Amino acid sequence: MIGRLNHVALAVPDLDAAAAQYRDALGADVGAPQELPEHGVRVVFITLPNTKIELLHPLGDDSPISGFLAKNPAGGMHHVCYEVDDIAAARDRLVAAGARALGDVKIGAHGKPVLFLHPKDFAGCLIELEEA
Ligand SMILES: CC[C@H](C(=O)O)C(=O)SCCNC(=O)CCNC(=O)[C@H](O)C(C)(C)COP(=O)(O)OP(=O)(O)OC[C@H]1O[C@@H](n2cnc3c(N)ncnc32)[C@H](O)[C@@H]1OP(=O)(O)O
Ligand SMILES: [Co+2]
Secondary structure (H helix, E strand, O other): OOOOEEEEEEEOOOHHHHHHHHHHHOOOEEOOOEEEOOOOEEEEEEEOOOOEEEEEEEOOOOOOOHHHHHHOOOOEEEEEEEEEOOHHHHHHHHHHOOOOEEEEEEEOOOOOEEEEEOHHHOOOOOEEEEEO
16 A cells, blocks of 8 residues: 655754755755645755655644654654555555544645554554655
8 A cells, every 4th residue: 555655754943954954964955944834834845866854843833743842852753654546545444444544634745635644553653644
C-alpha cells in the first residue's frame, strides 16, 4: 500500500534559523516559508534528490505540534509522509485493522489529500499519508 517517501518532517523552534542552516551550512535547496493556518503550522520545504524535508513551526494558539515542541524544545523529527494511490482505501483498510486516523482526510501542503495516523499505533512514529 505505501509507496515513495514523500517527506520527513522536523519540528523546529525557529523556522527561519533552521531554514538558513539547511541553506547555508548544508547547501540545500530551501523553499520559501508557507503559512498553513488550516493545519496550524508554518512550513519550509527542502528539496533533496530523492525526497523532501519539511521544517515545521506552530502557527496559531492551537497548533497540533505545540505539545511536541513543548516536550522537545530543541526540536526533533515529527513525522514521515508516505505516498499512497488511494487514501480513502488506505484509511478504510487501516482503520478496519484497528489503527486510529487523526481526523479525516484533508488537503495538505502540496494540495493533495493527506491523512495522519496515531503514532502509538505505528511504533511511536506519527505517519502522514499523501495521495500521490
Ligand atoms: C498537512 C500539512 C503538512 C503536510 O505535510 O502537508 C503537515 O504535515 S502539517 C503537520 C502538523 N499536523 C499534524 O501533526 C496533525 C496530526 N497530529 C496530531 O493530531 C497531534 O500532533 C498528535 C495527536 C499526534 C499529538 O498531539 P499532542 O502532542 O497534543 O497529544 P498528546 O500529548 O496527547 O500526545 C499523545 C502521545 O503521542 C506522542 N506524540 C505526540 N506527537 C508525536 C509525534 N510527532 N511523534 C511521536 N509521538 C508523538 C506524545 O508524546 C504522547 O505520548 P505519551 O507517551 O502519552 O507522552
Ligand atoms: Co507533513
